[in-house]
Amino acid sequence: MSLALTATERADILRRHEAAIRGSLRTKLVTIGTIAALAGLFLYGLTTLETSIWKIIAGLGNLGSFVVLMLPPDPGSWTRALIFLQALFETIAIAFLGTVLAAILALPLGFIAARNVVANRVVHFLARRSLDTVRGVDALIWALIWVNVVGLGPFAGMLAIMTSDLGAFGKLYSEAIEATDRKAVDGVASVGGGKAHEIRFGLLPQVLPVIASQVLYFIESNTRSSTIIGIVGAGGIGLYLAETIRTLEWQQVSFLILLILAAVSAIDFLSGKLRFAIIGKRAS
Known part of the structure; x- marks a missing residue:
């Protein structure tokens, strides 16, 4: 017995369970809004916190100096x-x-x-x-x-x-x-x-x-x-x-x-x- 669905049966399943399969408009809008808010918060943090990879690279030398001063533990x-x-x-x-x-x-x-x-x-x-x-x-x-x-x-x-x-x-x-x-x-x-x-x-x-x-x-x-x-x-x-x-x-x-x-x-x-x-x- 073949378990393959005909085009009509597939279309009927999609019609009856469209909300579960494709999602409602409200769910899509909430998802998009949440992602946009998180992305905005991330960009806001990058700009206001003065994030800079160059500051980290420049500070690695100071970190090495601290490590030298801390050795040996005493x-x-x-x-x-x-x-x-x-x-x-x-x-x-x-x-x-x-x-x-x-x-x-x-x-x-x-x-x-x-x-x-x-x-x-x-x-x-x-x-x-x-x-x-x-x-x-x-x-x-x-x-x-x-x-x-x-x-x-x-x-x-x-x-x-x-x-x-x-x-x-x-x-x-x-x-x-x-x-x-x-x-x-x-x-x-x-x-x-x-x-x-x-x-x-x-x-x-x-x-x-x-x-x-x-x-x-x-x-x-x-x-x-x-x-x-x-x-x-x-x-x-x-x-x-x-x-x-x-x-x-x-x-x-x-x-x-x-x-x-x-x-x-x-x-x-x-x-x-x-x-x-x-x-x-x-x-x-």
């Missing part, structure tokens, strides 16, 4: 090296504690912001916009706010990381919950389970591996962020990094950078091991 003294190491562990503690607290506090917010858990549109809208508001403020700004609220030190840094990640985790959790398979929830409901049972046995087992993976990644990412917020007085190794840059101690700067890179690499290695322990090995 903390200055053993006492100074121990101070730097202590500040590094403080930075890691800020990132770890802030991330874990944000992950815990964001869990109920993620369920409230998920459409398949809370059907009330007003509650869903308020939850999403609240998370957007918190997430819209950078961690460095939160650090400046918390430094003025609780004073200088690592406690302000931890609060800044926690607040910044709260909005991000809430959004990621809600999207992960909305992407879950409804069959598991229906199965729990079919045997008489209530709403709490549906969440505990139907949704949580599906989203926990995703949540764990996201938390592990954020711990690694926030180790770098904690370095930046330390510059504004929120504790950690960033304070010493800013100090050595201001005093032009470039060998100490390179030593601090190497410490940060080593810490991030170690955390990345450990988080990878933990991630595969939670979600399983890679598919071969």
Whole structure:
């Protein structure tokens, strides 16, 4: 039996599904408008930011001079090296504690912001916009706010990381919950389970591996962020990094950078091991 379509059958299919095949005029206009807006933004950035490849080429010589000044990495003294190491562990503690607290506090917010858990549109809208508001403020700004609220030190840094990640985790959790398979929830409901049972046995087992993976990644990412917020007085190794840059101690700067890179690499290695322990090995 031949599966080839006749000209009449092909024309009939095109007529009945013309909107899906060729797209509507509105969709085409929106697509063209979006591409034009992005292209305009790109050209605007090139012109207003004074982008120049020649400036980059000319600046490569200055970059080489900085690299020469930073070699070899040297903390200055053993006492100074121990101070730097202590500040590094403080930075890691800020990132770890802030991330874990944000992950815990964001869990109920993620369920409230998920459409398949809370059907009330007003509650869903308020939850999403609240998370957007918190997430819209950078961690460095939160650090400046918390430094003025609780004073200088690592406690302000931890609060800044926690607040910044709260909005991000809430959004990621809600999207992960909305992407879950409804069959598991229906199965729990079919045997008489209530709403709490549906969440505990139907949704949580599906989203926990995703949540764990996201938390592990954020711990690694926030180790770098904690370095930046330390510059504004929120504790950690960033304070010493800013100090050595201001005093032009470039060998100490390179030593601090190497410490940060080593810490991030170690955390990345450990988080990878933990991630595969939670979600399983890679598919071969």
